[in-house]
Amino acid sequence: MLTRITGGRVIDPAHGRDGVGDVWFEDGRIVPPPTGRAADASYDAQGAIVLAGGIDIHSHIAGSNLNTARLLLPDLRRDGSFDGAPASFEIGRLYAQMGFSLVVEPAISPTVAMQAQLELAAIPFIDRAILAVVGNEDFLFHLMRADDGANAIADYVARALAGSRALGVKCINPGAAAALKANARAFGLDDVVPRWGFSSRAIIHALQQAVATTGVVHPLHLHCSNLGLPGNVETALATIEAAEGRPLHLAHLQFYAYGTEGPRKFSSAAPRLAEAVNREKNITVDVGQVMFGQTVTVSCDVLRQFNGRHSAHPRTWSIAEDIGNGGGVVPFRYRRTSFANAVQFAAGLELFLLIDDPTRVFFTTDHPNGAPFTTYPDLFALLMDRELRAQWLATLPQEAVAMTTLPAIAREYTWPEIAMMTRTAPARLLGLVDRGHLAPGARADIAVYRPQADRAAMFRHAALVFKDGVLVARDGEVTTPRFGRVLHSSPGFDRAIDTRLAGFFEDTYGVPHRAFDVAAELVGGTEHFEVVPCRS
Amino acid sequence: MGAVVLRLKAPPPWPLDLAALQPAALAGKSADEIARMTLGRVAVGDVFAVSAGDAAELVLQGGSPLLDCVGAGMQSGTLLVEGAVGALAAAGLRGGRLEVRGDAGDHLGGAAPDSRMGMSGGVVLVRGNAGARAGDRMRRGLLIVEGDAGPEAAGGMIAGTVAVCGAVGAAPGVLMRRGTLLLGTPAVAPPPGFIVGRLAGDGTFLRLLARALHAVSPRAGECVAAVQHRWLGDLAALGKGEILVTGGQAIPQHQRSG
Amino acid sequence: MFELVDAEAALDGRPAPLPQGIAAAAALLAGAAAPVIAGLRTDAAGAVAAVALARRLGAVLDHAESEAVLRDLDAMRIGGWIVTTPAQARAFADLVLIVGDPAPDVLAALALERPPMLDAEQRPRRVLRLAAGETLAVRLGLLRALAKRREVAAPHDLVTLAEALAGARYGVVVWSAAQLSSLAIEMLCGLIEDLSAATRYAGLPLPAPGNAAGVAQALGWETGFPFRIAFRDGMPRHDPVHYEATRMVASGEADAVLWLDALGGGPPPWRKQVRLVALAPPGTRFADPPEVALAVGRPGIDHAGALFHPVAAAVLAALPTAPLPRPTAADLLGRIQAALPAC
Amino acid sequence: MPELTRNGVRIDDTFAEAFDMRATALVITAHDARWARQAALTMTGxxxxxxxxxxxxxxxxxxDPDATPDGRPGARVLIFAASTSELQRQLQARVGQCVLTSPGSACYAGLDGAERLRLGDALRYFGDGWQISKRLDGRRYWRVPVLDGEFVCEGTTALTKLAVGGGNLLLLGRSSAATLRAAEAVVAAVAATPGAIAPFPGGIAxxxxxxxxxxxxxxxxxNDAFCPTLLGLVRSSLDADTAAVLEVVIDGLTPQAVGEAMRAGLAAAVALGPEVGAYRVSAGNYGGKLGRHHFHLKDIV
Incomplete structure (x- = not known):
């Protein structure tokens, strides 16, 4: 069926397009304006903004840790107001309403990938992907000691991607979860894992190299050490330096934008971080914006969650150790009246606004850690409206606002910048050639927003949302559920790594390694998956 | 018009969850509207004869141990039951007043199903006996059982006051963090996890407590007047709770070294 | 006594072709005022299909072993918990406290006779035991008080145990919720929390049979809640007291039950007469023939299925050990749902 | 200045100029009236x-015991300040130093109202973590362990912003003794008026x-205009035979309370007559520029 969206302001930074025009699509793909054929269906977009479908590169939408959050907090969900851990179906519905068409779950240990893939299979409307977590497994440390270390690690990483059907590689507080098992309670960039003697820095280097060797497009996606601690800007700056020019993605940078200025020894250091990111072109970041309200923190940074469990609100938590990272679930409420939370809120916005290049800063709340993804509409509105920011700031503790530069920042995101940050750039970062833009050949993942005075309302309910050319949401109402694809990489590797893995796993853990592999036939079959090519 | 009155017409067919029958929510509703409300598979009108009222006051005439969750989650108003109630009466109650002129089941004033916190305010008075785990995880408020209570009364209590004028079952106050459990039946030794403590010499607090309890239940007020012992625990938990006990022979003061 | 033999279906004990069995099941369930889907001994796909059917019917969902699972979940919700997996315990635990008498299969996977696999010094493990029983919660309370160095009067064995616990570098406390009161589990979680102030401790709650943990996970992502869910207007509600299948059957509230037992755990536990659709593997014996019985394949034996792996403590793919072309629970539930009259 | 005479006592046609203040009230109890009074006197010193x-x-x-929350003898004290923050600061310091320390004492709110000041909520930390909170009948109490048992202290007390300070009467006598007698009579009358106090030693300045x-x-x-020794040196408000002047300053929880106390005080001074007590009563003001409450003596006589 040939479909046409007419008369909207079409913004596609990938091809320098920004102007009133039409978008045509057929059989799930964008097509050039046909000659001599009339559209079978036409949608009027006059006065509206037409973008590619949104892409969220870092949102916890699946996996046993998130599911623990669901089971931990049934009472919060009873009145329907808590979006920290929606059921799988709701995740798809809520994202689709906002005009998103791809969401990446960034923290799945290969040993729990099967469940994560089952959960992804239950999320309708959008495409999905996971990143596989490595960096705290004894097997990795074992390989780091081996003579053929570098190659073996690359094989191991490729094998982990294959077994878990993951798109890229995530590393979370490298070494810290292993150190916690030996009763460490703090772990920085140059601390070493007891028994093995490897520092966080060494693990990051090894994994950056491995990712490069596999050819996976998405760079190592790193959750640094010392998350959330005052003064941790030094950790983030040192980590940026440690990358030595190689590609590195730093996740939820806001949680590392803290200095120790001021009477409470807690301040925003976002300007320093933004400056470093502006300078180091190999670095990409997502923000992990904090928004106020009840949420639940869900993280494979088990050391951080272990240390933070007593700040839980409500007072309950689950700290679960596992092969590699494990995970912790700690409910938390960000309060407008809290000095620290207000600084966090402002620091996130400072990062968004002080990092010049919208292709290297990505739009996230680290759902649900900074806030549920359902707060995105408010966040978009804040980025695009200086006056609105001033109104929010006026409601915060002024001694906290004074610890930030936010009041002085005049920048307002433009539509092309929003499109770049949430469409064009994330598709490139993930190595997707047919998503995030509107040129012929792209998947017909399209979001149409109708401008209105309340920008948040506009973003909450896109006027029209197409996924693979099918209308899936209109003014906030979703259509009959349909399912997108799960994207993954499939780098080659030497099968010899399987033998080493098998021996290590069976002896150490009493479980054959192959038992952890995702069985495609149980999660929708091969049609359900889409391979994203590696660099050759 | 006054109170809304629901008269039990016949024993309920199976356990009914009455949490929806909140006094404040029923005030001003017509008898028809109330009768049409559903309790799972049955309508209120199938089980109760309804007479409407305009006050935040609800009277249940006739009781049954199959009436669960009576006054559960209540925030205001008064609810009087002229008979017995089942499990989870006053569970998660936050305000208002519930009086049961009969026995109550398990988890009286405890945590509502699917919740982690017991009652957090208000006043509950049970003229008869209560089942197991009365006042479980209670956070605030006053819960008085004029009869006996089952095992694990005031278990996991966070704060508040539970008074049991009659006997209690095993392990009263187990995992108690803070709060007061008043026992009207003389007991001789503290339960496990509790140590023998001291009453404050001036008795000022007991005077305040007696006055507050007496206003709700003279019998409970008299129990305070007869308090002779104070036990502290549960030392397995935070250990800042107290059990106040009337009469009986206390074991000797626990001797600490130094 | 009725035994479901290797026929596709049986109606009141008489063999019938599958389409007839599906139609009868759909008719029975569609006509019920308060249907319950119970048992739920199935794989992830079966659980997902059961949720869809329950949503459609407005039915209650409960698992045969939900009591034990909810006891563990309650302990987690009430005060938080720190837990680990058998695989981790095998690799790291230098002290294992076994509470009660858990099933030996998972214990065997811990290889307690060997030193912890990833312990640098390879010192032998210390294995301690604490008997379950009525007074366990009280004894655990005293143990906790001792572990906090509070001066409570306690029996000598607990004093010795408290001293031993303090000496661990990575202690693991193993229990099986089916054997313990919820209070005892809460005490154990509290003990682990207290000990974790100075050293490392973690709980190891062993999973209940019937893939209860796996089904709890599936219900979690499908509905946001574990067992004892009802659907009203398509929205799930969770009430561990009022949506307990056994109680609903005993009180007469439930008027039809779909008993789902793809893992061969046996017939329903209740004696009360209630209209019954049973999905069970051939060989299952019932006291009375169910109105509708459908033969179902066993995940991990007859066909592949996602099941909770007790040693990995994760939902993993279980490949068939002896593949047979029997319908899966998800197939049958989907077909029943498709056969329901249009609403 | 036109004059008014009652029972031979001249009453100036002037007014006391009073100011808005913040105030609170406490009820302090103890084993007996003596120790309740001691704690109250110390904290109002x-x-x-x-x-x-x-x-x-x-x-x-x-x-009396039946008028206190715990059924023990007690005293009600009133405390006035120019700002809420100063009132809070002083409340905490005075109750902490003078009531918490006093044997057998307990301390409760003496005023109801929505705006609250921290009482036990601020002092509880003395319990070093062993303090216990208890809510009874909608009020929160703290139980702080102390050497003779427990200090029971209500969590908060109410704040009123309707309070008035600076009501006053100036008593002019023909002898020091007569002036003092008049002032004492005024103080006794103010003391009998609920909701009003006379600060200064024994109520007299x-x-x-x-x-x-x-x-x-x-x-x-x-106030040189009223100093007898400066007669002739400054512009004086005194008469040639004025021997001494004493002032009674009156603070009240409401303007009405101040008015009532001044009325009762003036009546007491008048009742004494010019021979035994004051021959003339005046009041202090600043020309009406500083305070919005003006209590004219001719209105209250």
Whole structure:
């Protein structure tokens, strides 16, 4: 069926397009304006903004840790107001309403990938992907000691991607979860894992190299050490330096934008971080914006969650150790009246606004850690409206606002910048050639927003949302559920790594390694998956 | 018009969850509207004869141990039951007043199903006996059982006051963090996890407590007047709770070294 | 006594072709005022299909072993918990406290006779035991008080145990919720929390049979809640007291039950007469023939299925050990749902 | 100045000029009336004038056991300050130093209202973590372990912003003794009026003041117009035979309470007559520029 969206302001930074025009699509793909054929269906977009479908590169939408959050907090969900851990179906519905068409779950240990893939299979409307977590497994440390270390690690990483059907590689507080098992309670960039003697820095280097060797497009996606601690800007700056020019993605940078200025020894250091990111072109970041309200923190940074469990609100938590990272679930409420939370809120916005290049800063709340993804509409509105920011700031503790530069920042995101940050750039970062833009050949993942005075309302309910050319949401109402694809990489590797893995796993853990592999036939079959090519 | 009155017409067919029958929510509703409300598979009108009222006051005439969750989650108003109630009466109650002129089941004033916190305010008075785990995880408020209570009364209590004028079952106050459990039946030794403590010499607090309890239940007020012992625990938990006990022979003061 | 033999279906004990069995099941369930889907001994796909059917019917969902699972979940919700997996315990635990008498299969996977696999010094493990029983919660309370160095009067064995616990570098406390009161589990979680102030401790709650943990996970992502869910207007509600299948059957509230037992755990536990659709593997014996019985394949034996792996403590793919072309629970539930009259 | 005479006592046609203040009330109890009074007196000591003490405070009434929350003898004290923050600061310091320390004492809110000041909520930390909170009948109490048992203290007390300070009567006598007798009679009458107190020693101030001074650092100085020894040197308000002047300053929880107390005090002074007590009664004001409450003597006589 040939479909046409007419008369909207079409913004596609990938091809320098920004102007009133039409978008045509057929059989799930964008097509050039046909000659001599009339559209079978036409949608009027006059006065509206037409973008590619949104892409969220870092949102916890699946996996046993998130599911623990669901089971931990049934009472919060009873009145329907808590979006920290929606059921799988709701995740798809809520994202689709906002005009998103791809969401990446960034923290799945290969040993729990099967469940994560089952959960992804239950999320309708959008495409999905996971990143596989490595960096705290004894097997990795074992390989780091081996003579053929570098190659073996690359094989191991490729094998982990294959077994878990993951798109890229995530590393979370490298070494810290292993150190916690030996009763460490703090772990920085140059601390070493007891028994093995490897520092966080060494693990990051090894994994950056491995990712490069596999050819996976998405760079190592790193959750640094010392998350959330005052003064941790030094950790983030040192980590940026440690990358030595190689590609590195730093996740939820806001949680590392803290200095120790001021009477409470807690301040925003976002300007320093933004400056470093502006300078180091190999670095990409997502923000992990904090928004106020009840949420639940869900993280494979088990050391951080272990240390933070007593700040839980409500007072309950689950700290679960596992092969590699494990995970912790700690409910938390960000309060407008809290000095620290207000600084966090402002620091996130400072990062968004002080990092010049919208292709290297990505739009996230680290759902649900900074806030549920359902707060995105408010966040978009804040980025695009200086006056609105001033109104929010006026409601915060002024001694906290004074610890930030936010009041002085005049920048307002433009539509092309929003499109770049949430469409064009994330598709490139993930190595997707047919998503995030509107040129012929792209998947017909399209979001149409109708401008209105309340920008948040506009973003909450896109006027029209197409996924693979099918209308899936209109003014906030979703259509009959349909399912997108799960994207993954499939780098080659030497099968010899399987033998080493098998021996290590069976002896150490009493479980054959192959038992952890995702069985495609149980999660929708091969049609359900889409391979994203590696660099050759 | 006054109170809304629901008269039990016949024993309920199976356990009914009455949490929806909140006094404040029923005030001003017509008898028809109330009768049409559903309790799972049955309508209120199938089980109760309804007479409407305009006050935040609800009277249940006739009781049954199959009436669960009576006054559960209540925030205001008064609810009087002229008979017995089942499990989870006053569970998660936050305000208002519930009086049961009969026995109550398990988890009286405890945590509502699917919740982690017991009652957090208000006043509950049970003229008869209560089942197991009365006042479980209670956070605030006053819960008085004029009869006996089952095992694990005031278990996991966070704060508040539970008074049991009659006997209690095993392990009263187990995992108690803070709060007061008043026992009207003389007991001789503290339960496990509790140590023998001291009453404050001036008795000022007991005077305040007696006055507050007496206003709700003279019998409970008299129990305070007869308090002779104070036990502290549960030392397995935070250990800042107290059990106040009337009469009986206390074991000797626990001797600490130094 | 009725035994479901290797026929596709049986109606009141008489063999019938599958389409007839599906139609009868759909008719029975569609006509019920308060249907319950119970048992739920199935794989992830079966659980997902059961949720869809329950949503459609407005039915209650409960698992045969939900009591034990909810006891563990309650302990987690009430005060938080720190837990680990058998695989981790095998690799790291230098002290294992076994509470009660858990099933030996998972214990065997811990290889307690060997030193912890990833312990640098390879010192032998210390294995301690604490008997379950009525007074366990009280004894655990005293143990906790001792572990906090509070001066409570306690029996000598607990004093010795408290001293031993303090000496661990990575202690693991193993229990099986089916054997313990919820209070005892809460005490154990509290003990682990207290000990974790100075050293490392973690709980190891062993999973209940019937893939209860796996089904709890599936219900979690499908509905946001574990067992004892009802659907009203398509929205799930969770009430561990009022949506307990056994109680609903005993009180007469439930008027039809779909008993789902793809893992061969046996017939329903209740004696009360209630209209019954049973999905069970051939060989299952019932006291009375169910109105509708459908033969179902066993995940991990007859066909592949996602099941909770007790040693990995994760939902993993279980490949068939002896593949047979029997319908899966998800197939049958989907077909029943498709056969329901249009609403 | 036109004059009014009652029972031979001249009453100036002038007014007392009073100011808005913040105030609170406490009920302090103890084993017996003596120790309740002792705690109350100690915590209201050095509370004569906001200028030098931060607050003005005194016992409003002694309470029978049936009038206190815990059924023990007690005293109600009133405390006045110029700002809420100063009132909070002084409340905490005075209750902490003078009531918490006093044997067998307990301390409760003496005023109801929505705006609250921290009482036990601020003092509980003395319990070093062993303090216990208890809510009964909608009120929160703290139980703080102390050497003789528990200090029971209500969590908060109410704040009123309707309070008035600076009501006053100036008593002019033909002898020092007669002037003092008149002032004592006024103080007794004020004490019997609920909701009003007379700060200063025994309720009496001999150092009536005016605003300002020749010394730039001093914000107030002696009211020279009423100083008998300065007669003839300054512009005086006194008569030739005035031997002494004493002032009774009155603070009340409401303007009405101040008015009632002044009315009762003036009546008491009048009742004594000019021979035994004051021959003339006046009042202090600043020309009506500083305070919005003006109590005209002709209206209350």
């Amino acid at each position: 050095f509370a004569t004038s906001v200028i030098g003490c931060g607050v003005e405070a005194a016992i409003d009434a002694e309470l 001999r150092s009536g003041s005016k605003v300002g001074s020749k010394y730039p650092a001093a914000i107030a100085s002696t």
